[in-house]
Amino acid sequence: MECPPSPKVKLPTIEPFDGTTDPDDHLSAYKYQMYVQVVDDSTWCKNFSATLKGLVQKWFNNLPPNSVNNFTKLSILFTSHFVANRQEQKASMYLGKVIQGPKEALRSFVKRCNLEALQIQDLNAGVAFDAFSRGLRPGSFKFDMVKKKITTLTKALREAEVFIHATEVCAEAKHPETKKIEEAVQPKKNNPKKAETWALTSMTTSSRRSKRSEPAASMEPIEFSKDQYSILMEIKDQHELKTRAEMKTPYRNRDKCKYCHFHKDCGHEINEYKHLKRALEDMARKGKMNSYLPQGGIRKFQKRDDR
Template structure:
């Protein structure tokens, strides 16, 4: 049966996924989509018809330029998607990249936390110990470093929570 001729099942629900915009991890997007629709045991044709709803900007533009009736199954669509966008994906960086992320002299802790967190998303295989070590090594606030030494976090999530509490306490103590 042709992709566009397959009726949508009555109990089908469209997954609410973060749209792929051409910049995010395409393999992760594809895997998340397949897993989510796999839970509904969606036929191949429905997967093909649903996939463009998870695309925006460059992703949607690519899809709309596909020749009509050029896709027969989801494997074909997946392959075309990967082939088109794989060149635009930045390769993951090694864990030692985090050593280059340092808090600027006048940078707020809030800004540094946000930037460091973004950078960890670009790194392949950065475990908690690497993240903790590199994060602490680049801190400029001596007060915060001293507070961490008293009760050191063991996980990066703990570190981020401590940073949030420290930032909140500093906000409340400063005069308006």
């Protein structure tokens, strides 16, 4: 193919194609480097041979004379001849298989989801967001995303970046002054308050006497209609909960990807905090949580006077 001499043209610095990789990837890499140079179509064709090697170079040299008159034609011949090496194009259904593991960090899940989405051509934005939200493990981030009414993958990824950053910042060592303040507000152990006695209204007098002597741990667990995080966000300004105890797990052994809104620290999620569940159960036995108990079969709790 004859072409007029062109001014200084920088040859593409890409890995030579030997016929064992995806021809589309090689063609794209070549185009990206040639676009920045103002050259004619014949120069595109001539310089393309410099990015080939081995048997592929022989294939290019054996092209029939006058069979290529532009780079578009050459691209079609190239990709058609090495079509067997093309990577399989994934459908959008593959994205639905990306699910966050029970202990997988949010950063890891977002990375896997992005890598899978990049392999899907013409991915619908709505399908991508639906797959992302379905794959998320229930927790604080998913709750915040629903609360903020996020409906696009772009906004969801932006929120994920902010959430990850906030979690990592909160996971850093606390300031000494902050720790002293938290220790100061802890209740004194040598001055315990008198425990209040609560019982079911349906109990008889004899059963109440036996119930009073039983430890609190033997009480039947109470199931709520909402998760602990949702309940805490709704009642924190209405009821005063017991002062939260400092986490006992050493900082270095905590899960930095989990954040507790009750402790204002990392280590576990609020829905996993057993002490908060017991505090909410105590309030339920006082009759202050009836709106969060499941409808049907609700047993009313009432305070009993000790006389």
